Amino acid sequence: MKNRIKIWFHSGNDTDIREISLRKSLLLFSTLFFIACAGAVSYFGHDYYVLKRTDLDNTTLHETIASQKTELEDQRRQIQVFAGEIQDLKEKITKLGQLENQVRLIADIDKSGQSSGLLGIGGVPETDLGQDLPLDTRHNALIREMHHQVNQIRSVADEEKLDFNELIAKLEKKKNLLGSTPSIKPVSGIITSPFGYRKSPFTGKRSFHSGxxxxxxxxxxxxxxxxGKVIFTGxxxxxxxxxxIDHGYGKATKYAHLRDILVHKGQQIKRGDAIATLGNSGRSTGPHLHYEVLVNGAPVNPSKYILN
Structure with a gap:
């Protein structure tokens, strides 16, 4: 009996008492088995918890990466749009600079100081903006480059503004000169032969075309x-x-191959007044106007004196 353990169960009734007798070895085995099971459940339960937590963290990480990737893609697209806008701005500033130079030439106004222009401002290579590039390729460098170019454009625009203010002030003093300086196209149509050397349509040899x-x-x-004033018709x-027409200040214009002449010698003319109709008179291969601009008697390129 020493190897057994008795356990009594009492239900509250004196006559209802139950007795269970267990071997000590069985009870010890059962206790150890329970402890082992509890330990195993605890161990695997902890592993399961860590696994689930890791899986949750990975899901959150993947969502964060996906969100950052989307954000980078949006930024890359914005950079592409921004690069296009910067290029448009540079082209507009360049055209403004060209217009300024053309106006200065017509008005005979020298530019004080060094030309501002867009010297030193490069474009962003299209290869750096491709959608096929890895999103992190030169991303931060591109953003810095954009800001750098914007700052340069702002600086150039400020200089151009000063240049135009100076130009406007000088133009105010040269209204008479401007009014007497050729600056519009004399007739609508297509330019079929520019100023300069060309192959003569009559001889086939290289000759100078003065208009x-x-x-x-x-x-x-x-x-x-x-x-100006009409100084010759005929x-x-x-x-x-x-x-x-003599415009004063050493400038004159010639209009040739006309059909009808609508003005007379000595007549005062305003810019835009009708003076003739296009024809085919003289040595000509077809209806056209031969238009010349002369400065101190020498022909110059009329294209430089056409703003419209």
Whole structure:
């Protein structure tokens, strides 16, 4: 009996007493088995908890990475749009600079100081903006480059503003000169032969062309390109019917191959006044206007004196 343990169960009734007798070895085994099971459950339960927590953390991490990737893609697209806008700004500033130079040439106004321009401002290579590039490739460098270019453009724009303010002030003092300086296209149409050396349509040899040839239909209205005084109307050998206007300040314009002449010698003319109609008189291959700009008697490129 020493190897057994008795356990009594009492239900509260004196006559209802139950007795269980267990071997000590069985009870010890059962206790150890219970402890082992509890330990195993605790161990695997903890592993399961760690696994679930890790899985949850990984899910959160993947969501964060996906969100950051989306954000990078959006930023890359914004950078592409931004790069296009920067390029547009540079082109507009360049055109403004060209217009300023053209106005200065026409008005005979020198530019004080060094030209501002867009020297030193490069574009962002399209290869650095490709959608196929890894999102982190030059990303931060591109953003810095954008800000750098914007700052440069702002600086150039400020300089151009000062240049234009200076130009406007000088233009105010040169209204008479401007009014007397050729600055518009004398007739609508297509420029068929520019100023400079060309192959002669008559001899086939290289010869100098002293004006612009502008083609259009017979009878198209021709206007004076500046204020001035008509100093010649009539026929000039191979030029056919011709009108020459003296604009003062050493500048004059010639209009040749005309059909009808609408002005007379000595007449005062305003810019835009009709002076003749387009024709085919003289030595000509077809209806067109031969237009010249002369400075101190020498022909210069008329294209530089056309703003419209």
């Amino acid at each position: 612009l040839d502008i083609s259009n239909r017979m009878g198209t209205k021709i206007v004076s390109t500046a204020n 026929r000039k050998s191979s030029y056919g019917n011709v009108v020459i």
